[in-house]
Amino acid sequence: MFKKLALASAVALSVLAAPAVQAQIKVGVTISTTGPAASLGIPEKNAFAIMPRTIAGKSVQYIVLDDASDPVAAVKNARKLLSEDKVDVLLGSSITPNSLAMIDVASEGETPMIAIASSLRIVDPMDAKRYWVFKTPQNDAHMMTAMSAHMADNGIKTVGLIGFNDAYGEGVMSEFGKLTAARKLTVVAQERYARNDTSVTGQVLKLMSANPDAIMIAASGTPAALPAKQLKERGYKGRIYFTDGVINDDFLRVGGKDLEGAFLPAGPFVVAKQLPDSNPTKKVSMDFIKLHDAAYPPGSANSFSAHAWNTYLMLNNAIPVALKTAQPGTKEFRKALRDAIEGTKDLVTTHGVMNMSKTDHMGFDQRARVMVQIENGGWKLAK
Numbered sequence: 001m002f003k004k005l006a007l008a009s010a011v012a013l014s015v016l017a018a019p020a021v022q023a024q025i026k027v028g029v030t031i032s033t034t035g036p037a038a039s040l041g042i043p044e045k046n047a048f049a050i051m052p053r054t055i056a057g058k059s060v061q062y063i064v065l066d067d068a069s070d071p072v073a074a075v076k077n078a079r080k081l082l083s084e085d086k087v088d089v090l091l092g093s094s095i096t097p098n099s100l101a102m103i104d105v106a107s108e109g110e111t112p113m114i115a116i117a118s119s120l121r122i123v124d125p126m127d128a129k130r131y132w133v134f135k136t137p138q139n140d141a142h143m144m145t146a147m148s149a150h151m152a153d154n155g156i157k158t159v160g161l162i163g164f165n166d167a168y169g170e171g172v173m174s175e176f177g178k179l180t181a182a183r184k185l186t187v188v189a190q191e192r193y194a195r196n197d198t199s200v201t202g203q204v205l206k207l208m209s210a211n212p213d214a215i216m217i218a219a220s221g222t223p224a225a226l227p228a229k230q231l232k233e234r235g236y237k238g239r240i241y242f243t244d245g246v247i248n249d250d251f252l253r254v255g256g257k258d259l260e261g262a263f264l265p266a267g268p269f270v271v272a273k274q275l276p277d278s279n280p281t282k283k284v285s286m287d288f289i290k291l292h293d294a295a296y297p298p299g300s301a302n303s304f305s306a307h308a309w310n311t312y313l314m315l316n317n318a319i320p321v322a323l324k325t326a327q328p329g330t331k332e333f334r335k336a337l338r339d340a341i342e343g344t345k346d347l348v349t350t351h352g353v354m355n356m357s358k359t360d361h362m363g364f365d366q367r368a369r370v371m372v373q374i375e376n377g378g379w380k381l382a383k
Contacts, residue, residue: 022086025055029063030098031044037095056320082111114314117168119140122135123135134361136362138352140243148182158186161218164195164219168218195223214239215227222251244264244270247264249302256377266370268282269285274380281349289301352369
């Protein structure tokens with residue numbers, strides 16, 4: 001009898017000590033639905049709301065938090081999602097500074113993270129911390145390659161730069177700077193401003209005094225319209241370039257006619273309807289647009305909602321693989337999911353074909369960007 005009781009006690013203790021297996025997969029999300037980056041975060045939130053709640057036969061719970069465009073809040077949200085909600089994967093944030101701040105949290109918690117921000121610094125250089133981190137948007141390097149080539153092909157010789165005084169602006173301008181010599185471009189002025197600034201008059205005057213052939217605005221969301229509007233007010237006649245971080249209707253609304261004629265590199269989703277049927281991303285993009293149009297005003301799906309949707313495509317591809325070796329709610333499942341994401345091959349997304357590797361946690365090639373022009377208040381595929 002004593003042996004039976006001892007055995008029963010041992011079994012009970014082993015059950016209590018075993019890691020808790022969740023009946024569902026928990027996905028933690030922190031994005032910027034308020035603050036300066038709200039024009040990015042709100043479309044992303046809309047995409048999360050329509051994601052299927054079942055993957056590979058498992059129920060999926062999305063826990064979505066707002067970080068108010070603040071890196072400190074993003075870190076707080078990430079810690080809560082890992083420690084209290086016990087999520088299996090962490091998604092976000094909308095912007096580079098927030099995403100960079102979250103890397104330590106994901107690494108410490110040994111939880112895979114998929115960022116929805118663009119900077120190459122989020123996944124490079126690969127190290128022990130970035131081992132856990134992936135992202136859906138194209139790298140700055142991809143976009144700057146397209147932009148610098150477009151400048152050179154159109155006779156641009158001198159360029160002025162103005163961008164955010166944070167990791168996003170610095171990252172974009174750094175990648176652009178690496179290409180200027182090869183494209184025979186000369187940067188004649190560089191200025192910076194904060195996301196919440198209401199005037200850049202001083203910076204604009206300095207840029208115009210340098211008289212560049214073109215000016216690149218290394219900013220994202222609606223705050224990127226500010227330099228363009230003030231450049232037009234001051235009579236600047238050269239070409240204006242933006243980054244892919246501006247692609248949403250709020251930006252077009254805020255910038256209005258002052259944006260007309262500007263160029264920018266963008267993911268192919270932005271002009272999905274204008275793509276040839278042979279483009280592999282067109283069908284996936286149109287399928288997402290159809291789903292989005294059924295839930296929201298037709299035509300409101302944008303580049304940022306598509307970046308968020310791609311996190312679902314990645315998880316839908318990786319979760320069945322991870323489930324072969326572990327169950328949700330365990331350290332083993334988080335590791336298996338990380339490995340499965342890194343093993344992604346030939347996954348067609350709304351922005352390109354994704355092929356991950358141990359050294360590339362973004363996975364796109366040059367097929368993941370096109371040049372776009374702002375024309376009649378919309379996006380037109382540039383020839």
